[in-house]
Amino acid sequence: NAGVMQNPRHLVRRRGQEARLRCSPMKGHSHVYWYRQLPEEGLKFMVYLQKENIIDESGMPKERFSAEFPKEGPSILRIQQVVRGDSAAYFCASSPRHTAGETQYFGPGTRLLVL
Amino acid sequence: QQQVKQSPQSLIVQKGGISIINCAYENTAFDYFPWYQQFPGKGPALLIAIRPDVSEKKEGRFTISFNKSAKQFSLHIMDSQPGDSATYFCAAGENNDMRFGAGTRLTVKP
Numbered sequence: 001n002a003g004v005m006q007n008p009r010h011l012v013r014r015r016g017q018e019a020r021l022r023c024s025p026m027k028g029h030s031h032v033y034w035y036r037q038l039p040e041e042g043l044k045f046m047v048y049l050q051k052e053n054i055i056d057e058s059g060m061p062k063e064r065f066s067a068e069f070p071k072e073g074p075s076i077l078r079i080q081q082v083v084r085g086d087s088a089a090y091f092c093a094s095s096p097r098h099t100a101g102e103t104q105y106f107g108p109g110t111r112l113l114v115l
Numbered sequence: 116q117q118q119v120k121q122s123p124q125s126l127i128v129q130k131g132g133i134s135i136i137n138c139a140y141e142n143t144a145f146d147y148f149p150w151y152q153q154f155p156g157k158g159p160a161l162l163i164a165i166r167p168d169v170s171e172k173k174e175g176r177f178t179i180s181f182n183k184s185a186k187q188f189s190l191h192i193m194d195s196q197p198g199d200s201a202t203y204f205c206a207a208g209e210n211n212d213m214r215f216g217a218g219t220r221l222t223v224k225p
Contacts (some may be wrong), residue, residue, distance in 0.1 A: 004158070031211075042121070042204055042217040043159070056212065091158050098211045101147045101166060106158035 004107035025094030121216025134192040138205035
């Protein structure tokens with residue numbers, strides 16, 4: 001059973017370009033979480049999605065950032081008009097249920113560098 | 116608003132020693148407290164977790180101590196090994212809405 005997959009693993013963008021980060025959850029998992037990790041910092045929650053629905057986007061910047069989890073295909077975190085401050089590692093995690101005590105399994109992350 | 120405070124930021128321990136990392140949380144509704152281990156260039160991986168109905172959980176060399184009244188929990192790594200050198204994150208959450216501490220970079224010297 002493959003784990004959570006993320007691609008690309010590394011992404012370089014120039015200021016003003018768009019970044020698309022993909023996350024394929026573990027088989028059987030319908031809940032996806034996105035986190036951002038800045039250098040020397042912890043994981044900051046961004047958004048929680050269930051198939052075709054955004055459940056909680058309280059941690060996501062109001063502008064330039066969007067996320068989706070379509071019925072078919074991976075979850076996508078999209079950053080428009082990237083700025084240098086967007087440089088970070090972005091991790092997604094998945095779980096089979098959104099209940100207490102349910103483990104979130106993390107992918108290897110996408111490291112975004114904005115030049 | 117920082118809901119989970121973790122300390123220390125970094126920790127250096129000799130091989131064979133005990134590593135202790137502490138976390139404090141604010142929300143009394145939190146009902147799940149996992150610890151994650153992250154190696155450079157990798158994603159966090161679940162190490163051990165505890166629910167608030169117990170005060171301690173042990174798995175091999177790793178122990179979580181939980182103090183509900185103080186809203187604190189800690190990770191103890193016994194007989195620390197160089198292979199334990201990694202960044203450790205505590206987390207706390209309610210119904211799988213997890214909030215993470217800032218992380219502790221552990222270095223175990225041989």
